[in-house]
Amino acid sequence: MLSKDDSGSEQPVIRRLGALRRLSEAGAAAIKDAVRERIVKAAAGEDLVCEGDRCENVRVFLSGWAYRYKTLEDGRRQIVSFILPGDTCDAYIYLLSAMDYSIATLTPVSYAELDRGAFERLMSADISVAEAVHCETLAERAIRCEWAINLGRRDALERVAHIICELFERLRVVGLVNGNSFAFPVTQMDLADAAGLSTVHLNRTLQELRSAGLITLRDRSLTILDLQALSSTAMFNPNYLHLHRG
Amino acid sequence: MLSKDDSGSEQPVIRRLGALRRLSEAGAAAIKDAVRERIVKAAAGEDLVCEGDRCENVRVFLSGWAYRYKTLEDGRRQIVSFILPGDTCDAYIYLLSAMDYSIATLTPVSYAELDRGAFERLMSADISVAEAVHCETLAERAIRCEWAINLGRRDALERVAHIICELFERLRVVGLVNGNSFAFPVTQMDLADAAGLSTVHLNRTLQELRSAGLITLRDRSLTILDLQALSSTAMFNPNYLHLHRG
DNA sequence: CGGCTGATTGATCCCGGTCAAATGAGGTGG
C-alpha cells in the first residue's frame, strides 16, 4: 500500500544504516519492505510517546524531526537527543515494560511502525541488516555519551556549536543538507533545553555565533558559514557518529 | 579453568541480567559457562581501553568498579557512566571500528572477555539470554539519558544525590550493599568529573549532604542515612533502571 | 623524614540564571 507520496520515502533509512555498515542488496530490499508496511503520520508539536507508556513498537523515522526528552517534577526539561529521518527509535524496545522518556515532534513526521513480529522478522532476514541495526544502537549510545561531556564540560558557546556540528553531519548522511545550509525547525526554547541553558542565554549564545561569522539562522534555516571554525570552537570530532563503515 | 577464587564469580551477572528479564535455567547455565572461559584481571587506576582503540571483545564485569569517560583536547574530563559488577560492556561492540570512549578502573577488577564468536554463541544459545542482554543495552542507554538531564538540569546538590541513589540501587541488585551502606571507591575528583562539577564545589556539596543528615562518607564507605530524603532531594525515580522484569 | 595524593577551606570572580519588558511575526475574527 504505497501512495505516490511515499515512494522513495525509505531512502533515508537505507542511507543511514548503509553509512553504518554495508548493506547487502537483499538486506536493503528487506528494509524497504518492512518499512512500507505500516506508515504513521503525525503533526508538529505532538507527543508520540510519553514516559511511562507501554512499549510496543519499534519506530523507523522516514521524514521530519522529533526529539526525546525527560522532565523533572518541577517542569525543568532536558532534550536528550534529536531524531532525524532514517533513525530507528529503539530496537527491541518492546522488551521493556515502560518507556523511560518521551518523544515529541518538531515538524510533521512520518514513521514506520514495526511490532515485535515485524521487527524480529526484519532482523533475521539478513545479517547485514541486523548488524547495521546493532551499529545504530551503538552509535546512538555514543551520541548520548558525547552529549554528557557536552552538558557536563563544555561552556555555552562550545555546547551550541557542538550540537549544530552534530546535526549537520547527521543530516548530511541522509541527504538533507544543501551545501552548508539545512532546515532547522528548532525553536530557541527547544535548543536551550537541548543545551541545558536558559532561553535568554541561548539567545545570546546564538548571537555570539552569528557575530563571530560562524552561522546564519533565519526563518528556520541554518547556514554554517565557516565549518572549520565552528568545528574547532566546538571541539567537534565526528568519530563518535561512526558514519564510516566499521 | 576455574580457580578457587573464581567460584561463584559469575553471580553478579546472573543477578543483573535476571533482574532485567527472567532467565531460563539453560540460559543461566550458558551465561556461567561463557563467563568462565577467559577471565582477565586488572589493577586499580588502569585504562582498560582508550578512545580510538580497535573494538574486539565484549566485556562482562565480574568484580570491581570501573568507569567510562571522555576527555576534551584541553584535558577537561567527563565520566559518562560507572561500570559495576554484573555489567556487560557493550554488546556487539566488535561491529564498530574504533572505541568512542575510554574505560578506566577504580579498583582491581576482573571481567570475562568474549570475542565475537563467544558472544554470538552466547546470544544464540538461549532466547532469554539474548533478551536480557538487549534489555541491558536499553537500560544502559536509559541511564545515559538520565545522566543528560542530571547534567543539564539538576543543580549540584540534586546531581550528586542522584548519582548516589543510582549507584545504591544498582549495587543492591547485585548484592553489594550492606543495609544502607556500600563500598564507594570513588575519589572526589572522580565524582566531580561524573557530576560535571569542580572538585572544590563537589567537596562543598558533599558537606552539604552530610550536614543535612543524608549521608555519611568516610574511608571509601558510603552510608545513606535517610534514603527517603536523599531520593526526594535528587528527584530520583528508579523506573529508568528497568530493574523489575518487563 | 620528605614526597605524593586526596580532602578541605578561604577569597574572589564570572558565566549563565532569573526577572521583566519590549519587539516582531503570524493568525484570526470582526
Added chain:
DNA sequence: CCACCTCATTTGACCGGGATCAATCAGCCG
C-alpha cells in the same frame, strides 16, 4: 483592513551558583 492574541525572539538589569586560584591539612608510602 484592522484590532487583538499568541508565540518566539530580543534586550536590559541584577543576582547567585559554581569556577578558579591558592593554601593548608591529613594519610600513606618508601
